[in-house]
Amino acid sequence: xxxxxxxxxxxxxEDVRRGNLSTLLRYVxxxxxxxxxxxxxxxxxxxxxxxxxxxxLAAAGLVREEAGRAASGGGRPSHVVSxxxxxxxxxxxxxxxxxxxxxxxxxGGTVLSRRDSSWPGHTPRPRAVATALATEGAALLAEIGxxxxxxxxxxxxxxxxxxxxxxxxxxxxxxxxxxPLGHELAEALxxxxxxxxxxxxxxxxxxxxxAAAGVEDAxxxxxxxxxxxxxxxxxxxxxxxxxxxxxxxxSLVNPDGxxxxxxxxxxxxTECGEERLFELAGRPPGGGLAGVREVVAAASKGDAPAHAxxxxxxxxxxxxxxxxxxxxxxxxxxxxxxxxxxLVAAGDTVRVEFESAxxxxxxxxxxxxxxxxxxxxxxxxxxxxxxxxxxxxxLLELSRRSAS
Amino acid sequence: xxxxxxxxxxxxxEDVRRGNLSTLLRYVxxxxxxxxxxxxxxxxxxxxxxxxxxxxLAAAGLVREEAGRAASGGGRPSHVVSxxxxxxxxxxxxxxxxxxxxxxxxxGGTVLSRRDSSWPGHTPRPRAVATALATEGAALLAEIGxxxxxxxxxxxxxxxxxxxxxxxxxxxxxxxxxxPLGHELAEALxxxxxxxxxxxxxxxxxxxxxAAAGVEDAxxxxxxxxxxxxxxxxxxxxxxxxxxxxxxxxSLVNPDGxxxxxxxxxxxxTECGEERLFELAGRPPGGGLAGVREVVAAASKGDAPAHAxxxxxxxxxxxxxxxxxxxxxxxxxxxxxxxxxxLVAAGDTVRVEFESAxxxxxxxxxxxxxxxxxxxxxxxxxxxxxxxxxxxxxLLELSRRSAS
Numbered sequence: 001x002x003x004x005x006x007x008x009x010x011x012x013x014e015d016v017r018r019g020n021l022s023t024l025l026r027y028v029x030x031x032x033x034x035x036x037x038x039x040x041x042x043x044x045x046x047x048x049x050x051x052x053x054x055x056x057l058a059a060a061g062l063v064r065e066e067a068g069r070a071a072s073g074g075g076r077p078s079h080v081v082s083x084x085x086x087x088x089x090x091x092x093x094x095x096x097x098x099x100x101x102x103x104x105x106x107x108g109g110t111v112l113s114r115r116d117s118s119w120p121g122h123t124p125r126p127r128a129v130a131t132a133l134a135t136e137g138a139a140l141l142a143e144i145g146x147x148x149x150x151x152x153x154x155x156x157x158x159x160x161x162x163x164x165x166x167x168x169x170x171x172x173x174x175x176x177x178x179x180p181l182g183h184e185l186a187e188a189l190x191x192x193x194x195x196x197x198x199x200x201x202x203x204x205x206x207x208x209x210x211a212a213a214g215v216e217d218a219x220x221x222x223x224x225x226x227x228x229x230x231x232x233x234x235x236x237x238x239x240x241x242x243x244x245x246x247x248x249x250x251s252l253v254n255p256d257g258x259x260x261x262x263x264x265x266x267x268x269x270t271e272c273g274e275e276r277l278f279e280l281a282g283r284p285p286g287g288g289l290a291g292v293r294e295v296v297a298a299a300s301k302g303d304a305p306a307h308a309x310x311x312x313x314x315x316x317x318x319x320x321x322x323x324x325x326x327x328x329x330x331x332x333x334x335x336x337x338x339x340x341x342x343l344v345a346a347g348d349t350v351r352v353e354f355e356s357a358x359x360x361x362x363x364x365x366x367x368x369x370x371x372x373x374x375x376x377x378x379x380x381x382x383x384x385x386x387x388x389x390x391x392x393x394x395l396l397e398l399s400r401r402s403a404s
Numbered sequence: 405x406x407x408x409x410x411x412x413x414x415x416x417x418e419d420v421r422r423g424n425l426s427t428l429l430r431y432v433x434x435x436x437x438x439x440x441x442x443x444x445x446x447x448x449x450x451x452x453x454x455x456x457x458x459x460x461l462a463a464a465g466l467v468r469e470e471a472g473r474a475a476s477g478g479g480r481p482s483h484v485v486s487x488x489x490x491x492x493x494x495x496x497x498x499x500x501x502x503x504x505x506x507x508x509x510x511x512g513g514t515v516l517s518r519r520d521s522s523w524p525g526h527t528p529r530p531r532a533v534a535t536a537l538a539t540e541g542a543a544l545l546a547e548i549g550x551x552x553x554x555x556x557x558x559x560x561x562x563x564x565x566x567x568x569x570x571x572x573x574x575x576x577x578x579x580x581x582x583x584p585l586g587h588e589l590a591e592a593l594x595x596x597x598x599x600x601x602x603x604x605x606x607x608x609x610x611x612x613x614x615a616a617a618g619v620e621d622a623x624x625x626x627x628x629x630x631x632x633x634x635x636x637x638x639x640x641x642x643x644x645x646x647x648x649x650x651x652x653x654x655s656l657v658n659p660d661g662x663x664x665x666x667x668x669x670x671x672x673x674t675e676c677g678e679e680r681l682f683e684l685a686g687r688p689p690g691g692g693l694a695g696v697r698e699v700v701a702a703a704s705k706g707d708a709p710a711h712a713x714x715x716x717x718x719x720x721x722x723x724x725x726x727x728x729x730x731x732x733x734x735x736x737x738x739x740x741x742x743x744x745x746x747l748v749a750a751g752d753t754v755r756v757e758f759e760s761a762x763x764x765x766x767x768x769x770x771x772x773x774x775x776x777x778x779x780x781x782x783x784x785x786x787x788x789x790x791x792x793x794x795x796x797x798x799l800l801e802l803s804r805r806s807a808s
Contacts, residue, residue: 170763170765172763216645217645229731233637233644234640234642236638238637238732239733240637240732240733241733241734241769244763244766245733247730248730250762251655251731252657252723252724252726252727252761253657254658255657255723262763264760319656319659320656323655324731326652326654326655327633327650327728327731328649328731329643329644329645329650329651330644331645356668357656358654358668359564359576359654360574362564365645365646
């Protein structure tokens with residue numbers, strides 16, 4: 001079967017067809033069930049071409065077509081093309097300092113099943129994390145049946161990750177250096193595994209279907225024990241030379257401040273990470289997101305140390321965000337993880353400090369917002385990472401799967 | 405005359421021709437005199453097409469062709485294509501807090517004539533600067549004769565500039581807000597005038613023909629009274645939403661530090677700008693680059709306050725550069741303006757502090773270097789800005805000039 005887009009010629013028709021299949025599948029993955037008539041308009045292709053492309057994707061089990069309702073104008077009803085959410089899945093994994101989430105996510109970005117673990121108060125060793133991920137992942141794989149397929153796994157880690165092999169180079173808050181997490185998980189799960197930085201995956205998911213959708217310049221701040229930024233600049237992810245960009249948590253902001261896990265002193269995350277909040281609120285370390293929510297709740301009920309702790313962290317969140325905005329001039333800054341709780345509970349303090357510390361021309365242009373995907377931005381970003389090869393070349397990926 | 409590139413068809417041949425003319429002119433602008441045979445290889449076009457394109461550019465007075473020497477292999481000598489440096493010019497202007505340079509720059513990036521002014525110790529008002537630029541510019545325009553033409557002017561300013569009209573939104577170290585510099589100069593000089601941020605233009609010039617040539621992720625730090633960064637990320641300039649990105653000088657690094665011109669406290673430039681150096685060295689403010697060089701010379705001769713001042717600024721240059729590198733993961737950081745003198749005189753201190761404050765995986769990947777264009781990076785970047793419309797569409801720009 002040969003599908004030609006307008007203007008395609010000779011040897012390039014195969015490339016054009018692959019590109020069109022990718023564009024169509026990505027569109028329904030992002031936007032959900034879509035009438036064929038809309039796909040015709042969005043892709044700029046004629047009806048028979050769209051029909052051919054959807055037929056191919058349906059035959060491969062990636063989308064399904066159903067008769068839609070008649071248009072209100074009384075015209076012919078258009079077929080609706082939907083992603084095969086139950087049939088085509090990935091494993092998404094989010095590794096934190098005090099929590100771990102593993103989920104099955106279907107094409108279209110729906111979480112089908114999930115397992116959340118937490119280990120308050122201590123930092124896990126690489127071996128324990130890899131084992132937990134493999135065990136939880138295997139348990140989720142055992143759930144699927146019938147004709148469903150899990151095509152890959154994506155993992156979010158709070159650290160610097162080497163792109164090509166998923167090696168975690170440095171994760172100060174986990175105390176990891178050079179952990180071959182991607183390699184080990186691929187062995188254990190017998191799946192392709194891609195590993196990424198948690199904040200990079202947070203902005204990725206929010207850019208696809210969240211608070212940064214349609215925005216060219218945006219920052220996702222991921223705050224837990226540590227603090228990292230995922231950055232889109234000019235519509236593209238900003239990775240830097242090796243993909244390690246965004247380590248804003250280790251910016252020096254207070255030379256008379258506290259020692260940091262990274263070996264330096266006065267890093268931003270020592271002033272507005274979770275552990276600073278717990279310490280000032282008189283609570284034990286390692287409370288994770290649940291602990292942050294407890295401090296916020298206590299502050300709202302008049303607990304003075306909790307209130308002071310919240311204001312300290314909110315003050316430094318505003319100041320440090322001004323630093324980030326002064327450098328990157330984004331349109332949106334999304335505050336994820338524990339930072340969302342701080343923004344919601346003490347947004348006025350965050351904004352006053354932000355506007356006071358930043359340059360007027362820059363701070364006036366920015367919205368400071370919560371993630372639209374809630375606490376799942378990084379998890380869903382890991383799913384996007386895992387889906388990416390399939391979305392980029394649907395039939396090649398499926399043929400690889402069936403050949404292996 | 406119609407020149408077709410390989411594969412071009414119908415209505416697009418005009419676009420292809422314009423694109424090829426632009427690519428060819430830009431190549432000789434950047435690389436200087438180039439044999440036709442090399443252009444054939446670089447552009448991937450055949451000899452007759454290259455001949456047609458160079459003929460058009462030569463007829464328009466933008467390049468000239470001369471018989472080259474015979475190749476060493478004894479083959480036919482290839483014509484050499486050179487930019488018409490004396491014939492096609494722009495005005496380039498670099499506005500600092502204590503200096504002002506206006507130059508005529510020829511196609512190919514050669515400074516043909518320049519006028520340097522300085523006003524130690526006081527900050528100029530917008531009106532005085534605009535008048536000085538117009539006066540100096542007019543004097544340079546009066547120098548040209550014969551068939552030479554000045555096609556545009558480009559201006560570098562240490563502040564945030566609105567792209568479309570050259571409005572200087574905020575320049576804390578000049579004390580400017582909302583100065584319509586581009587508009588006023590265009591009126592006075594009767595030329596198209598483009599205004600840009602000094603650091604953005606510094607990285608632009610260094611990326612075209614300097615220390616960042618061929619580098620995808622690079623930062624140019626422009627240090628005088630203030631401190632700004634010009635950023636390339638993934639091979640493209642990083643401007644942010646409105647082009648105001650790179651205001652690293654106003655990142656909070658020391659909350660117990662000094663008040664800043666921007667209204668905040670403890671900004672990076674309060675610790676490593678020129679004024680801090682002068683103050684710690686016991687010298688009067690406003691000494692500019694000449695004053696910085698005096699302090700460095702005094703330090704090398706054993707002047708204790710000068711030496712302590714130099715080490716203080718070098719220490720903070722290293723620390724703040726680590727902040728920038730942690731966020732952007734560049735391959736090269738170019739230290740321009742006064743920072744070059746600090747890097748040359750106290751590079752060990754800069755590097756030790758840099759490596760101590762930054763994350764290992766990031767600082768290991770970076771080279772901290774002097775600008776290859778010396779003190780002229782921003783001036784030459786302003787020239788690049790002025791040349792850009794001509795280089796992007798050579799014949800359209802010339803037809804616009806001759807119609808006006």
